[in-house]
Amino acid sequence: MPKNTEPERLELLQGTLDMLILRTLQWGPQHGHGIGQAISSQSDDLLKVETGSLYPALHRLEKRGWLKSEWGISEANHKAKYYQLTAAGKAQLLRERDRWTQLVDVIGKIMNPAAE
Amino acid sequence: MPKNTEPERLELLQGTLDMLILRTLQWGPQHGHGIGQAISSQSDDLLKVETGSLYPALHRLEKRGWLKSEWGISEANHKAKYYQLTAAGKAQLLRERDRWTQLVDVIGKIMNPAAE
DNA sequence: GAACTATCCGTAGACCGTCTACGTATGAAC
DNA sequence: GTTCATACGTAGACGGTCTACGGATAGTTC
Numbered sequence: 001m002p003k004n005t006e007p008e009r010l011e012l013l014q015g016t017l018d019m020l021i022l023r024t025l026q027w028g029p030q031h032g033h034g035i036g037q038a039i040s041s042q043s044d045d046l047l048k049v050e051t052g053s054l055y056p057a058l059h060r061l062e063k064r065g066w067l068k069s070e071w072g073i074s075e076a077n078h079k080a081k082y083y084q085l086t087a088a089g090k091a092q093l094l095r096e097r098d099r100w101t102q103l104v105d106v107i108g109k110i111m112n113p114a115a116e
Numbered sequence: 117m118p119k120n121t122e123p124e125r126l127e128l129l130q131g132t133l134d135m136l137i138l139r140t141l142q143w144g145p146q147h148g149h150g151i152g153q154a155i156s157s158q159s160d161d162l163l164k165v166e167t168g169s170l171y172p173a174l175h176r177l178e179k180r181g182w183l184k185s186e187w188g189i190s191e192a193n194h195k196a197k198y199y200q201l202t203a204a205g206k207a208q209l210l211r212e213r214d215r216w217t218q219l220v221d222v223i224g225k226i227m228n229p230a231a232e
Numbered sequence: 233g234a235a236c237t238a239t240c241c242g243t244a245g246a247c248c249g250t251c252t253a254c255g256t257a258t259g260a261a262c
Numbered sequence: 263g264t265t266c267a268t269a270c271g272t273a274g275a276c277g278g279t280c281t282a283c284g285g286a287t288a289g290t291t292c
Contacts, residue, residue: 014249130279168279241286253275
């Protein structure tokens, strides 16, 4: 029996989780657990958001006004706090996406200088 | 006189500096100050590595065996500690480059789902 | 030789986001 | 009534980057 081939998780870089959460909520309101699962599944299970990262992040984002929340009932019939983007949150997402693109660009330039 | 238009620096994400240092040393041995400047100039001044980040990083990398160092004299005729990649450091660079590529890929998938 | 700038090394401590490791409660299945 | 999945959360460790210092030496200007 070969070793259980788990898919080698990637650790998140500090500062990327907020962007991923905001992005996930662009698909529509969602509760914490759902957000975590969405990120997992959309990354083919390479990313896994720990609850110890996820919930503090959600509270942080709400406190900053990027998100607002309300209690509801999940599809599995559980009490759940649904988050959605505020207008400020949408703007923030644009900023973070921009910064990410820039950073990927610049690091790419260093790691892999343009052959011209 | 318009406001001095500085180029809006990008903050590094935690975990990317080590890779950039290792990469810079692929160009050849270099001292700390030089490494910082190389990263700055290769990023069109978008990245700036503070000495409070740079030197701890160099010591960390050396301690882990990715780098080795020796004292020498800089081009500007100053005492300088020259760092170079070890074999382990080259291997590490490959790993980090890989991880970075994977992460950019996966995050790209979430931020910008493939139009197929 | 005094003053100043650029070069080069470094440390201390704040800061902050992610992680591991817990704990709690409810609903569904058996 | 036990077990599992769902859903919320916190406490504290951890680690890398940041700001803000300090110190030594070389070169330049006066």
